Amino acid sequence: MNELHAGISQVFKQVIHLFFQQNGFNLMTSGILLEFEDCNIRLWAEIGGILQDGGAHKYVWHVRGDGASKYCLLCKNLFTDSSRVVESDGTNLLRCNVIKLHDCIPMSGRDLRVNARFLAGQKPHLTNEKFTELQQAIGLTYHPHALLLDDTLDAVLDPCKVYMHDSMHGLYVDGVVNLVMYLLFEAFITAGMRNVYESFNGYIGRWKWPSRIHGSNMSKLFSAARAEKHRNAMHVKGQASDIMSAVQVLLHFTRTVLYETGNAACKKACEAFIALAIVCELIGETSRSAIPAALLLGKIHRFLELFVDSWGYEWLTPKSHWLLHLAETLQKLGKLVNCFCLERKHKVPKRYAEYITNISPSSSTSILKEAVCHQLSKAQQPGAFDFHVGLIGGRAAPRRTRELILRTAGIDDRDDEIFVARESRISSCESCKNGDVVILREGATFRVGKIAQHFELGGTALSLVYPWTLERRVANTSFAVWNTGDGEGEIWATQEIVTAVEYLPYPDGKVGVLLPYSCR
Numbered sequence: 001m002n003e004l005h006a007g008i009s010q011v012f013k014q015v016i017h018l019f020f021q022q023n024g025f026n027l028m029t030s031g032i033l034l035e036f037e038d039c040n041i042r043l044w045a046e047i048g049g050i051l052q053d054g055g056a057h058k059y060v061w062h063v064r065g066d067g068a069s070k071y072c073l074l075c076k077n078l079f080t081d082s083s084r085v086v087e088s089d090g091t092n093l094l095r096c097n098v099i100k101l102h103d104c105i106p107m108s109g110r111d112l113r114v115n116a117r118f119l120a121g122q123k124p125h126l127t128n129e130k131f132t133e134l135q136q137a138i139g140l141t142y143h144p145h146a147l148l149l150d151d152t153l154d155a156v157l158d159p160c161k162v163y164m165h166d167s168m169h170g171l172y173v174d175g176v177v178n179l180v181m182y183l184l185f186e187a188f189i190t191a192g193m194r195n196v197y198e199s200f201n202g203y204i205g206r207w208k209w210p211s212r213i214h215g216s217n218m219s220k221l222f223s224a225a226r227a228e229k230h231r232n233a234m235h236v237k238g239q240a241s242d243i244m245s246a247v248q249v250l251l252h253f254t255r256t257v258l259y260e261t262g263n264a265a266c267k268k269a270c271e272a273f274i275a276l277a278i279v280c281e282l283i284g285e286t287s288r289s290a291i292p293a294a295l296l297l298g299k300i301h302r303f304l305e306l307f308v309d310s311w312g313y314e315w316l317t318p319k320s321h322w323l324l325h326l327a328e329t330l331q332k333l334g335k336l337v338n339c340f341c342l343e344r345k346h347k348v349p350k351r352y353a354e355y356i357t358n359i360s361p362s363s364s365t366s367i368l369k370e371a372v373c374h375q376l377s378k379a380q381q382p383g384a385f386d387f388h389v390g391l392i393g394g395r396a397a398p399r400r401t402r403e404l405i406l407r408t409a410g411i412d413d414r415d416d417e418i419f420v421a422r423e424s425r426i427s428s429c430e431s432c433k434n435g436d437v438v439i440l441r442e443g444a445t446f447r448v449g450k451i452a453q454h455f456e457l458g459g460t461a462l463s464l465v466y467p468w469t470l471e472r473r474v475a476n477t478s479f480a481v482w483n484t485g486d487g488e489g490e491i492w493a494t495q496e497i498v499t500a501v502e503y504l505p506y507p508d509g510k511v512g513v514l515l516p517y518s519c520r
């Protein structure tokens with residue numbers, strides 16, 4: 001890769017050419033014929049979006065990066081305050097420290113290509129110093145064979161329409177959430193509450209988590225040893241999935257404990273974090289329900305206003321600006337996709353690479369072959385591409401489990417086959433396991449209960465659930481307390497399970513649950 005003039009951008013360009021050729025195979029015009037036994041289907045496609053983190057944006061599109069003077073490819077007029085570019089602007093068009101989307105002038109794909117090609121045309125005529133200044137002003141880096149310089153792709157993709165920010169990296173990977181968590185705790189440390197990390201660590205350690213989350217990591221994330229590392233780094237460090245899982249618990253802790261004990265500066269910090277947690281919740285909710293883009297954008301504007309009010313513009317990062325463009329992506333796609341599933345793919349090559357000590361070109365080839373074979377093996381497994389609601393795996397029910405299911409369902413023993421599994425898919429994007437506490441959809445309302453067994457009877461995906469009864473809801477929060485009791489199990493259609501949730505058990509047997517956005 002290092003031997004190529006434009007690096008990964010040059011490779012990316014060639015990959016696009018494989019599928020969209022001007023005088024050859026083109027998915028936009030000729031499509032591809034999929035042949036089946038009972039019918040044939042022709043599939044057409046166009047490039048709808050390219051999901052990337054900040055580093056990928058820099059290397060594929062040759063933008064200058066988050067540390068550059070012009071750090072946003074999608075905005076014409078946005079520059080950093082430290083670059084002093086805005087001070088030199090006599091037209092008052094250039095801006096810095098923008099926290100409202102309507103203050104940004106959008107860049108078009110045509111404008112971006114014109115800039116990239118103007119830069120290429122100026123390269124032979126300018127000194128290195130002048131050319132570097134020009135790249136800084138335009139916000140692009142010149143490389144021969146770069147993606148934006150290929151005019152054969154002009155009709156294939158509009159870079160500003162397909163350019164997408166990843167909410168995972170923007171929020172949870174040295175992102176906005178990591179920063180605001182740190183600033184929130186720092187506000188309380190400054191006010192004299194030096195044990196705030198330990199207090200929250202003890203609180204979050206009492207919570208129980210859905211089986212898909214490694215709950216043991218939560219009690220370590222805010223420990224005294226980790227707190228010092230967070231403060232030295234000036235952001236909370238941790239895996240993105242752990243940070244995301246901690247947000248809603250910290251939200252409840254902030255509303256019910258921190259806000260009640262802090263001074264005026266602490267209360268302002270609490271309000272900013274609460275606003276951010278609501279933004280995070282809305283972004284996550286887009287995978288389950290239709291969230292209006294205008295609603296998300298309004299909540300983002302509110303958070304940025306509170307952030308600046310608490311800590312000033314100097315603490316804003318480029319990833320804070322990403323949030324504004326997430327609302328645009330939601331408007332276009334109807335939901336927000338992220339890189340969580342793509343990041344997990346790192347585990348496969350690492351699995352085969354970690355034991356190799358003799359690094360050579362042949363070892364790289366070996367790792368690539370192993371990773372490809374691993375992926376093909378996964379793809380060939382039955383149900384690999386089945387995202388319908390139903391059991392994941394499954395086996396014939398043991399005798400006692402079968403008897404329990406039939407007795408609960410009020411069915412006399414008969415010869416119907418019953419299959420059971422520890423895990424079941426509850427939607428196209430989520431699964432849950434036996435023992436998880438879940439939200440159950442019941443008409444226009446909902447209930448909470450604990451999964452005893454996922455099973456399939458007569459080809460229908462069902463779940464044996466022990467529902468709980470609501471005791472009380474805590475005002476101005478998403479928290480509700482439920483009585484587990486000794487009720488009998490009920491049979492529910494698995495598709496009526498909304499999501500698995502974290503919960504807080506009490507000594508008297510009652511349980512506190514954080515309700516998702518759709519249930520409030």
